[in-house]
Amino acid sequence: MEATKGHFFSDMGVMLGRSMRHIFRSMDTVITVTITPIAMMLLFVYVLGGAIQTGTVNYVNYLLPGILLIAIASGISYTAYRLFMDMQRGIFERFHSMPIARSAALWGHVLTSLVSNAISVVVIILVALMMGFRSSAGVLSWLAVAGILALFTLALTWIAAIAGLSAKSVDGAGAFSYPLIFLPFISSAFVPTESMPSVVRAFAEHQPVTSIVEAIRALLSGQPVGNDIWVALAWCLGILAVAYIFAMRAYRRKTA
């Protein structure tokens, strides 16, 4: 065991390098992950935005946190896809019969998800800046935003891992992310929840996306974040823990 533990990080580095190459060589995934949320942002700001009453002057500021979450939710479906393909193609069998830490292969995918989502988040924020997004947040607030987004990515990535490891078909591996992409629409990401009918509103106010969106929005606009950040963190950590346990169980079942 010791021999492989010592190499865990270098092994994981090799795995990360591998799947990052996959990402950059399939430009369609990069485009889908960043262009679609950007298009959505353009649509909401320049087409629908005029009719949406948020009580804020700058709708880009209001919209950005939700757009970032949508980007992450669609980004992780590719993690599920890549994981599924690896299980199918026998390359994991090769890795597992080699003297490397077995979980390095899985962690390589998780790290790749973090890095690639971070890239698309940065690109989207740059586009938002061009569209008039302004933030009064200081360094600490930005770090807090980065932390929440990273935690959200990790939590969803482990959900993606469950799907990728246990799906029976490629379509199955990718399909689970659609509900995740839609969650932000039934939250305060695009419009204030006050405008929704009571049942929808109750759902919107108690699902994870709303608290995460509110926390990020408050941090970016330099407002006091209040309870939202703790609720957001609790959601992220809770989902992360549960998804991690189930993903590892699925992984062990597959690689017993």
Next chain:
Amino acid sequence: MQNHAIRVNGLKKSYKELHVLKGVDFEVGKGSIFALLGSNGAGKTTIVKILATLLKSDGGTAAVNGFDIASKPESVRQSISLTGQFAAVDEILTGRENLIMIAKLRHLKNPRQVADDLLNRFGLTDAADRRVSTYSGGMRRRLDIAMSLVGKPQLIFLDEPTTGLDPEVRIEVWKVVKELAEGGTTVFLTTQYLEEAEQLADRIAILHEGRIIANGTLAELKNLFPPAKVEYVQKQPSLEEIFLAIIGKKEEK
């Protein structure tokens, strides 16, 4: 004791109600080519997976290169390489990148050099910087085997290395396997093709209904049958021979 690369005693494995292995025993000598013959679903792949530490057995013991597979899986993995039934290559990477990746994972000093040497040896130098998705079936298989040779493992498992390959490529793979054994590597291969076992193996074991029902050299196995009668038959070339004769002039050099 160290003359055996593999030693298997009473190996058992069941999938729910299905008893695939019901007590398998055999030994593989160091540096030899051992062929495990069996029909589809006989459990050949299950044996390979257990010996390569991908699967746990339900009973019995097995030692690979002197290491017990249950208590020393890490040491087993250190000394073996597996080429599974489906080419375990990364399609999006190039051939060179695939080899470098494996060399890095085996923590070798000079991954680039290792990759170059193997590319050269397997005639893949020209295709080295192309993505594997553009490779033909034969090239893919060659790369697959080359990846298994990174780090010079003492024992290599080839699970049905030629299934689904055309005859030309099959002969190419055979050549590689023979070279490996000449270099001192132990080769454990499974196959459904009798001819393949006949061509390559020092010892042949036949797996049937969960047990090894015959095990020996080709000569020994032939002795199990009544002595050959001399009969005169007109030799007709098989379609495979015709096919190879027409397209395979280059094999003769």
